[in-house]
Amino acid sequence: MSAITTTDRVSLDRRVPAAGGLNPTFVRIEIKRLMRNKRTVIFTLLMPAVFFLLFGLSNKDQHLPNGQSYGGYILISLAVYGAMTAATAAGSMVAVERALGWSRQLRLTPLQPAAYIAVKAISSLSLALLSVVTEFLVGAAFGIRMEWQIWLVAGLVAWLGSLTFAALGLFMGYLVPSANVMQLLGPILAVLAMLGGLFVPISVMGKTFGDIAKFVPTYGLGQLARSPLTGDFDWMWIVNVVVWLAVFTIGSALAFRRDTKRV
Amino acid sequence: MNNTQTSTRPATAGATTAPLAVDAVDLHKSFGGTSKGGISKGAASAKTVKAVDGVSLAIKPGEIVAFLGPNGAGKTTTIDMLLGLSVPDSGTVSIYGNTPRGAIARGQVSAVMQTGGLLKDLSVRETLELTATLFADTRPVDEVLERAGIAEIAGRLVEKCSGGQQQRLRFAMALLSDPGLLILDEPTTGMDVEGRRDFWTAIRQDAARGRTVVFATHYLEEADSYADRIVLVRRGRIVADGSAAEIKNLAAGRTVTARLDHADQPALAALPGVDSVSVRAGRISIHTKDSDAVARYLLGHTAAVDLEITSNNLEDAFVALTGDDAPAPTEGH
Numbered sequence: 122m123s124a125i126t127t128t129d130r131v132s133l134d135r136r137v138p139a140a141g142g143l144n145p146t147f148v149r150i151e152i153k154r155l156m157r158n159k160r161t162v163i164f165t166l167l168m169p170a171v172f173f174l175l176f177g178l179s180n181k182d183q184h185l186p187n188g189q190s191y192g193g194y195i196l197i198s199l200a201v202y203g204a205m206t207a208a209t210a211a212g213s214m215v216a217v218e219r220a221l222g223w224s225r226q227l228r229l230t231p232l233q234p235a236a237y238i239a240v241k242a243i244s245s246l247s248l249a250l251l252s253v254v255t256e257f258l259v260g261a262a263f264g265i266r267m268e269w270q271i272w273l274v275a276g277l278v279a280w281l282g283s284l285t286f287a288a289l290g291l292f293m294g295y296l297v298p299s300a301n302v303m304q305l306l307g308p309i310l311a312v313l314a315m316l317g318g319l320f321v322p323i324s325v326m327g328k329t330f331g332d333i334a335k336f337v338p339t340y341g342l343g344q345l346a347r348s349p350l351t352g353d354f355d356w357m358w359i360v361n362v363v364v365w366l367a368v369f370t371i372g373s374a375l376a377f378r379r380d381t382k383r384v
Numbered sequence: 385m386n387n388t389q390t391s392t393r394p395a396t397a398g399a400t401t402a403p404l405a406v407d408a409v410d411l412h413k414s415f416g417g418t419s420k421g422g423i424s425k426g427a428a429s430a431k432t433v434k435a436v437d438g439v440s441l442a443i444k445p446g447e448i449v450a451f452l453g454p455n456g457a458g459k460t461t462t463i464d465m466l467l468g469l470s471v472p473d474s475g476t477v478s479i480y481g482n483t484p485r486g487a488i489a490r491g492q493v494s495a496v497m498q499t500g501g502l503l504k505d506l507s508v509r510e511t512l513e514l515t516a517t518l519f520a521d522t523r524p525v526d527e528v529l530e531r532a533g534i535a536e537i538a539g540r541l542v543e544k545c546s547g548g549q550q551q552r553l554r555f556a557m558a559l560l561s562d563p564g565l566l567i568l569d570e571p572t573t574g575m576d577v578e579g580r581r582d583f584w585t586a587i588r589q590d591a592a593r594g595r596t597v598v599f600a601t602h603y604l605e606e607a608d609s610y611a612d613r614i615v616l617v618r619r620g621r622i623v624a625d626g627s628a629a630e631i632k633n634l635a636a637g638r639t640v641t642a643r644l645d646h647a648d649q650p651a652l653a654a655l656p657g658v659d660s661v662s663v664r665a666g667r668i669s670i671h672t673k674d675s676d677a678v679a680r681y682l683l684g685h686t687a688a689v690d691l692e693i694t695s696n697n698l699e700d701a702f703v704a705l706t707g708d709d710a711p712a713p714t715e716g717h
Contacts, residue, residue: 130594133480133564135490136520146517154505222500226557228469229497230518231489 141233143240151244154214161210164307165252169203170259176320178263189350193267196260198319201279201346203252205339206310208283209303211245212290212373216302219294219380234381238291245287246280253280267350274349282342282362286310288369289338295376313339338365403481405565405596406443406466411436411475413461413620435461436472437620443598445564448591450611451600454706458620459600460498463569466598467495480564491519491561496554496568504543508534508553511542512560519561532556533582547574555583566590568599572606584610608698618706632701637673639696642688644668655681 138144155161177195185191218224227237253276293302314320316330317339323331334340341361348354413436436458443449451459464470466477468484479487487493502511509525516522529535532552542550551574558566566587572580587597587610601607607614608628616624616631624631637657647668653661657674668688672678675693682688 131562131564131590133492135492137489138518138520142518144517147514150506150510150514153510154503157505218503221503222497223503225469226497226501227518229467229488229495230515231491231520232518 138231141236142231143233143236147240148243148247151240152247155211155244155248160303161207161248164303165203165207165210165248166255169199169206169252169256172202173199173256173259174263177260177265181264185351187352189271190265190267192265193260193271193350194322194347196256196265197275197279197347197350198343200253200256200276201282201339201343202310202314202319203256204249204279204283205286205314205342206307207248207252208245208285208287209290209293209306209310211248212241212287212292213294213302213306215241215291215294216297217300220298220300224380228381234377238377241291242284242287245290246284249283249287250280271349275346278342278346278348282346285338285342285362285366285369288366288373292369292373292376295373295380313337316340317343319343335361338369341365402445403478404442405445405447405480406441406598407476407478408439408441408462408466409476411439411462411465411477412473413458413465413470414473434620436465439475439617439620439622441615441622443596445596446591446594448587448597448610448612449599450607450614451598451617452602452604452607452614452702453600453617454602457617457706459617460569461620462617463495463567463598463600466567467493487565491521492563493565493567494558494561494563495566496551496558496571498569498573501554502542502550505541507539507541508545508549508556509538511553512556515557516560521562522560523562525560528556528559531559531586533579548576548579551575552579552583555586563595565596565598568597570601571599572601572603604698604702614698616702616705623705624701628698629695631705632696632698633673634701634705637671637696638675639694640670640672640675640678640682640691641667641694642682642691644682644686644688647686652678652681 173196177192177199180195181190181192183191185194215224257272257276290306293306297305299305316334317337318326318334319339323334323340323344326334335357338361341358344353344355344358345362348358412434414432414434416432439458439462441462451462453459461470465472465475466479466484468477468488477484479493482490482492484493506514509529512525512528516525526535529538532555534549534552534556537545537549540549542553545553551571555571558568572583575583584606591597599606599611611628613626614624614628614631615622624634626634637659643666645666647661647663649661649663649668652658652668652670655672655674655678657672657677659671659673661671662669670678679691679693682691
């Protein structure tokens with residue numbers, strides 16, 4: 122043990138890691154951390170499913186004008202809600218990491234900032250996917266029936282659309298100097314979900330709220346996710362999603378740059 | 385034959401001029417109303433604090449250097465600049481010939497910071513596994529757990545660890561990349577006596593393998609016991625740089641005492657290098673920078689007996705060089 126030979130000398134001939142330090146173990150541990158947080162599990166996986174059982178199940182046998190399941194409509198809306206909450210929660214973990222000095226510690230490793238953001242995006246999408254799958258499994262188990270293409274496309278839109286909210290989470294995580302950022306964001310997300318028509322259909326919201334809804338970040342995503350079911354489509358929904366994705370991404374990029382300069 | 389020998393000499397010399405572990409030149413860093421003070425409220429810009437004010441530091445590979453100074457002397461600010469965590473207002477840093485960021489990317493330098501830097505919701509082992517994946521080459525996680533003395537708490541969540549255990553974990557993280565240069569900011573804070581001893585044993589073993597160690601501390605005995613070289617900082621400037629013995633001499637030299645009746649105090653005070661002369665209980669006590677000259681004089685020209693020469697301790701030097709009434713730092717050392 123104490124036999125130190127000259128061949129055991131500290132080497133200075135070193136390599137730089139591939140992909141800026143991005144690797145599967147990092148992603149796996151990040152997801153493990155998310156699942157360890159009871160509050161995150163409750164708000165992103167359990168609550169949307171419970172909402173469906175409380176508010177969706179009773180409408181299971183009602184139908185949309187085109188004959189599709191109204192219960193399915195509610196299920197997809199809540200899947201969008203679950204995915205966005207999951208992605209926001211995962212993104213906002215940077216607030217905790219900054220408060221603990223972990224971000225600073227990471228700057229003493231070869232990890233590149235872009236790789237760090239990529240890990241956050243991947244872990245956000247992973248939790249969002251888990252939320253969508255959980256929601257859909259609960260819906261299917263309680264008798265929601267839709268064509269498989271609708272499940273697939275609606276699920277993909279809800280899942281990938283959550284990237285907008287991963288960016289929102291990152292943005293707020295860098296902006297709010299508190300580890301409890303989700304206690305602030307949780308209610309905000311619920312209000313956004315309400316105004317954007319995820320809890321109540323736009324059609325029953327009345328003219329004023331119906332007009333406001335069009336500018337809310339959850340609106341375009343909800344409409345697009347339900348599009349395979351309703352058969353409706355509007356380019357303005359795409360515009361809504363793209364604009365908000367751009368706003369939150371640019372916001373988080375600016376906040377990130379300010380943060381790295383200051384540390 | 386002679387020719388070939390002389391012509392090989394420069395090549396040999398070239399091989400020994402490996403890049404310095406640390407080469408910092410004239411670092412300056414101020415906080416407060418700095419250049420982008422347009423946003424600050426006018427009055428605040430007057431309160432610029434010069435945290436580091438012209439620090440130059442050349443550290444050779446394999447040295448163990450203590451960065452010693454009172455709180456607020458600029459130790460942590462300097463370390464942050466060496467690690468690329470903050471950018472100097474002026475001056476340059478190179479680590480093994482690379483930029484700080486370049487050296488970190490290669491795992492050539494790592495650091496143990498004073499506080500923070502740990503995720504509470506990870507276990508000790510997970511923290512190390514995660515950190516290890518970020519480097520191209522690392523030592524095995526089990527090995528660093530063992531070295532840092534935390535193998536038996538590997539499964540414990542970080543939030544359940546004591547301050548000393550967390551500090552050992554930070555040390556373990558820094559060992560993962562087997563860095564050529566290890567920078568430690570108050571490394572033994574929160575450790576108990578045993579932890580401190582284990583820690584320094586590990587550091588000494590590493591130094592034998594060629595690792596360069598720079599540690600900031602305000603524990604004098606740590607600097608005295610473990611460093612080859614002490615860099616004393618005060619108010620953002622280096623006030624002394626040398627071995628512990630050299631630093632002790634720098635401050636106030638030595639004290640010569642002897643039994644001597646009817647001493648001619650003015651004559652003694654006039655000797656070269658003498659700072660002060662006092663008499664207590666029949667013993668004369670002379671503070672001097674040149675103890676040899678005083679001893680020679682006392683034994684050769686007076687009736688002095690029972691002569692003793694004592695070195696001032698590092699604490700005397702520390703206080704003399706870094707205290708508020710210490711003379712302003714001068715160039716060189």
